[in-house]
Amino acid sequence: MKKKYGIKQLSIFLENRKGRLLEVTKALTDAAINIRALALAESAEFGILRLVVNNPEKAKSVLSSAGFTLREQEVFAVDVPDEPGSFYRVVRVLSDEDINIDYTYAFVGGSSKAVLIFKVPSEMLQAALTALEKAGIKLVEPMFFYD
Amino acid sequence: MWNQIEGAPREELERLQLTRLQDTVRRVYHLVPFYKNKFDEMGVGPDDVRSLDDLKRLPLTTKQDLRDHYPFGLFTVPLDQIVRIHSSSGTTGKPTVVGYTRHDMDVWIEVMARTMSMVGTGPKDVVHNAYGYGLFTGGLGFHYGAEHVGAAVVPSSGGFTKRQLLLMKDFGATILCSTPSFALHMAEVAKEDGYDLREDFRVRAGFFGAEPASEGLRQALRDAWGLTYIEAYGLSEIIGPGVAAGCPYGHLHVFEDHFIPEIIDSATGQVLPDGAEGELVFTTVTKQALPIIRYRTKDITVLHREPCKCGRTLTIMESVKGRADDMLIVNGVNVFPSQVEHVLTKIEGVTPNYVIVLDKKGVLDKLEVWVEVDDRTFADGIGALEQLKERLQQEMLNDLYINVRIKLVEPKTLERSMGKARRIIDKREAEGLQK
Numbered sequence: 001m002k003k004k005y006g007i008k009q010l011s012i013f014l015e016n017r018k019g020r021l022l023e024v025t026k027a028l029t030d031a032a033i034n035i036r037a038l039a040l041a042e043s044a045e046f047g048i049l050r051l052v053v054n055n056p057e058k059a060k061s062v063l064s065s066a067g068f069t070l071r072e073q074e075v076f077a078v079d080v081p082d083e084p085g086s087f088y089r090v091v092r093v094l095s096d097e098d099i100n101i102d103y104t105y106a107f108v109g110g111s112s113k114a115v116l117i118f119k120v121p122s123e124m125l126q127a128a129l130t131a132l133e134k135a136g137i138k139l140v141e142p143m144f145f146y147d
Numbered sequence: 148m149w150n151q152i153e154g155a156p157r158e159e160l161e162r163l164q165l166t167r168l169q170d171t172v173r174r175v176y177h178l179v180p181f182y183k184n185k186f187d188e189m190g191v192g193p194d195d196v197r198s199l200d201d202l203k204r205l206p207l208t209t210k211q212d213l214r215d216h217y218p219f220g221l222f223t224v225p226l227d228q229i230v231r232i233h234s235s236s237g238t239t240g241k242p243t244v245v246g247y248t249r250h251d252m253d254v255w256i257e258v259m260a261r262t263m264s265m266v267g268t269g270p271k272d273v274v275h276n277a278y279g280y281g282l283f284t285g286g287l288g289f290h291y292g293a294e295h296v297g298a299a300v301v302p303s304s305g306g307f308t309k310r311q312l313l314l315m316k317d318f319g320a321t322i323l324c325s326t327p328s329f330a331l332h333m334a335e336v337a338k339e340d341g342y343d344l345r346e347d348f349r350v351r352a353g354f355f356g357a358e359p360a361s362e363g364l365r366q367a368l369r370d371a372w373g374l375t376y377i378e379a380y381g382l383s384e385i386i387g388p389g390v391a392a393g394c395p396y397g398h399l400h401v402f403e404d405h406f407i408p409e410i411i412d413s414a415t416g417q418v419l420p421d422g423a424e425g426e427l428v429f430t431t432v433t434k435q436a437l438p439i440i441r442y443r444t445k446d447i448t449v450l451h452r453e454p455c456k457c458g459r460t461l462t463i464m465e466s467v468k469g470r471a472d473d474m475l476i477v478n479g480v481n482v483f484p485s486q487v488e489h490v491l492t493k494i495e496g497v498t499p500n501y502v503i504v505l506d507k508k509g510v511l512d513k514l515e516v517w518v519e520v521d522d523r524t525f526a527d528g529i530g531a532l533e534q535l536k537e538r539l540q541q542e543m544l545n546d547l548y549i550n551v552r553i554k555l556v557e558p559k560t561l562e563r564s565m566g567k568a569r570r571i572i573d574k575r576e577a578e579g580l581q582k
Contacts, residue, residue, distance in 0.1 A: 011527040013520050015557050043529045046555055050527075069525045069557055102528065119527075 005129055005139045006074040008056040009119070012049040013069040016042070024049060024068065031062040036145045037077075037117055039105035050105070052077075052117065054147045075119045076129060077140035082114040090116055090137055097131045099124045115140060149264035149296075150257070152404050154458045163404055165199055167432035172196050172205070175438050178223040181216060182206075182440065202407065202430060203418045207441045210243060213384065218244040224436050234282045235383050235481060236548050245284075245383050246436040252291070254433050258389035258402045259292020265377050265392050266352040268322055270297035275315050275350075277325035277333075278357070278479075280304040283548075284387030285357055285479070289324045289379075292389065298322065305329065308336045316347050323353040324379075326479040327360040327368060331510040334371035345373045354379045356388055357479035359467055378466060384442055385429050391464055394457035401450075401462045405433045408462055409441070410450050413471040424449050426471045427464065445471040473571065475505060477512045480549050484570055487516055487551075490542045494535075500558070506574040514551050516543070519558045 014020045021040075028035065034054040041048045053059045056072070063070055080086035087106070094101060102119040109115040120128050132139060148154060152163070175182040176193035185206040186192065195201060213221065222229070224246075231247040247255065268274065274293040280286035286304055293300045301318055303311050305325075312333060315323070323330060330353055337344055344350075350372050355365075356379030365376045378393035391401040401408045410425040411418055419425045427444045431437075447470065451463045475482045484503055491501055504515040518539065526532060536553045543551035 011525075013525050013532075013555075013557060015555075020557075041529050043533060046532065048527060048529060048532075064522075067558065069520050069522055071522060071525050071527050073527050 005076050005141065006125070007052060007077055007117070007140075007142050007145060009073045009075045009117070010051045010053065010056060010059055010063070011071045011073055012051070012063060014047045014049055016045055016047060021049070023066070024063065027062055027066045027068075028053070028059060031058060033059045033062065034147075037105065037107050037115070039103070039117075041103065050103075052145050054145065056146070073119060074122065074125065075117050076125070077115050077117045077144070078132060079109070079138040079140050080114050080116060082108055082112050086114060087116060089135075090118075090132065093131050093135045093137065094118070094120070094128055097127055099128045099131070115144075148458065149261040153261065153400070153402075154460055157452070157460055160404060160460060161199055164407055164432060165196075167404075168199065168202065168407065168430065169194075169196050171430070171432045171434075171438045172440070174223055174435075175440060179221055181212065181221060199407070202409065202441070205430075205440050207411075207416060207428065207443055208439055209443050210384070210445075213243050214241055217241050219246065221439075222246055222436050223438060224248055229436055231287075233284050233287075233383055233387065236486065236546060242282075243384065245387075248435040250433075250435050251386070251437075254405055255288060255386050255389060256291045256295045258386065258392075258405060259288055260295045261402060262354065262377075262379055262389050262392035263289075263292050263296045263298070263322075265394055266322070266375055268293065268296050268298050268352075272298040272321045273301065273318050274298045274322040274324060275301045275303060275311070275318070275320035277303050277305060277311060277323065277329060278388075283480075284381070284383045288381070288387040288389060289354065293322070293324070308333055309340065312337050312340070312342065315350070316342070319349050321349050321351050323350050323372070323374070325353070325355065326357050327355040327364050328358065328478060328510050328512065330355065330368050331364065331371070334368070335510060338371075344371055348372070350374050352377055354392075356380055358476045380464070380467070382444060384437075384439060385431055385444075386434065390429065394455060394459060396456050398455050398457070398459075398463045399466060400455065400457075400459050401464055403462050406431055408450055408464060410448070411443075413445075413447075421450050421452050424468065427467075443471075445474060447471055475503070475514075475571070475573070477505065477514050477549055480547070482514070482547055482549065486547050487543070490539065490546050491516075491518060494539055494542060501570070503571045504574070505572065512575060514549060515554055516551055517554045517556045520555050521558045 035051055037052040039050045078090055099120050104118045106114055106116045173193045176186055189206055191204050228248050229246045230249050234242040234244045236242055276289050278285035278289055290300055290302055352375040354377050369376050378399055379388050380399055381388035381390040385406055390406050391399045393399045407430045409418055409428040411428050413426040427446045427448050429442050431439050446467045448467050449465045454460050473484050500519040502517045506513050539553045
């Protein structure tokens with residue numbers, strides 16, 4: 001099941017320097033890569049850009065050869081109704097299982113659905129997926145993001 | 148002058164130097180295997196020094212030799228005769244250690260008393276000593292010298308600028324001992340706080356050393372404080388401060404009845420004549436615990452042997468013009484790039500691709516190390532990266548004794564912007580004297 005629901009996310013290390021974000025997005029555009037979801041974390045001096053794209057392998061090689069520091073992470077996504085309480089229900093399942101959430105981000109996937117992306121410590125990933133499935137929360141297959 | 152020897156005829160001085168040199172050579176040959184081996188290798192015996200000219204036949208000693216015999220391998224006395232140990236940060240984690248017998252302390256106090264006497268420092272003076280107290284020889288060196296001439300010493304050590312200014316003003320400091328950049332920093336802070344340096348303070352002279360100072364910086368200090376600028380030169384391997392001191396005519400006199408100076412060609416090791424620029428080398432001729440033969444200071448300068456208007460006949464050295472190695476001086480503390488690299492290497496997960504950036508923050512030095520984060524070291528979390536940064540900064544403080552700011556940068560930015568071989572960018576030009 002882990003294999004089935006594991007989604008490849010690329011984390012890119014960025015200095016807080018003018019034009020850096022522009023250079024990442026330009027490299028992806030030139031390679032015709034579609035960004036399906038993104039989140040940016042930042043500190044005073046640097047940031048981490050997290051991307052789920054339609055073709056992670058290609059994005060990885062494009063960005064690597066453009067000199068970016070990156071790391072591939074396995075995350076998972078759930079599909080929930082776009083309404084009050086949806087995020088809470090997912091977080092509660094994870095919390096009940098004592099699973100730490102490293103970070104999470106979301107996007108609205110259509111008129112009534114929202115997609116939540118979670119990163120948990122890799123040793124807790126299997127437990128997270130099992131618990132969510134048992135709680136009847138719909139996990140998103142990677143196919144949804146990839147071409 | 149404190150001691151008549153400072154103005155003695157050259158022949159008398161040189162006779163004294165020769166006797167002392169001969170004693171020192173016998174001492175190290177018979178007591179320190181390292182020297183015996185080196186002398187034997189070069190075919191020089193302990194009785195072969197018949198004139199001062201024979202000094203050049205003796206082997207040179209380097210900082211590496213001190214490090215190789217860490218901690219006490221080059222001492223000529225057992226530890227029970229040692230009354231003081233100082234140490235400076237080492238280039239690869241191991242510090243350089245120097246020891247003093249009671250007699251060595253007397254020599255040190257004597258040369259520091261001579262230094263203080265360059266402006267007639269005495270019982271009527273209040274000496275504000277802002278050199279760091281501790282393992283660094285600066286603080287305690289000046290302390291003992293100033294006390295010995297009867298002055299009241301305020302051992303304020305470094306930092307806490309505002310409190311220092313308050314004490315200087317309220318205690319009526321007449322003499323300031325500090326690095327030149329810190330003295331300028333104090334002047335600027337005093338001005339911001341509304342003090343009038345000439346009205347509110349009584350500082351008449353300053354003893355400045357531990358880092359190079361341009362003529363512009365010296366003049367700025369004279370103007371700001373209304374003081375006589377006295378240069379102090381020294382290094383812990385020889386004794387600490389007190390190896391040479393500036394007279395009121397601005398000439399740096401080497402106390403050569405204790406430390407014989409030479410200038411050599413850094414590349415060939417050949418002795419150069421007076422007036423030629425090269426690497427300064429010292430032989431201590433009165434020290435007991437750690438006598439040192441022809442120590443390469445790596446400082447580049449010029450020697451002149453001519454009488455000075457101040458009445459001293461002691462050799463004059465010009466202010467240090469530069470270094471024969473890559474040592475950096477950061478707010479008076481010596482730092483080698485290899486020390487920085489050592490810290491980076493020992494912290495798991497950081498590739499030693501880095502650049503050292505030196506700049507001024509106000510008038511004080513600021514050292515930044517830009518460290519590349521690569522695919523292996525990149526942890527996907529702001530917290531983890533911040534932790535890495537903190538840890539590096541802490542390790543740098545532990546090993547280098549200075550505050551280093553770590554900046555995490557993307558790989559290849561360093562190469563792109565400055566060429567891979569270039570590890571040091573020094574932006575501190577003209578010591579930040581823009582007015």
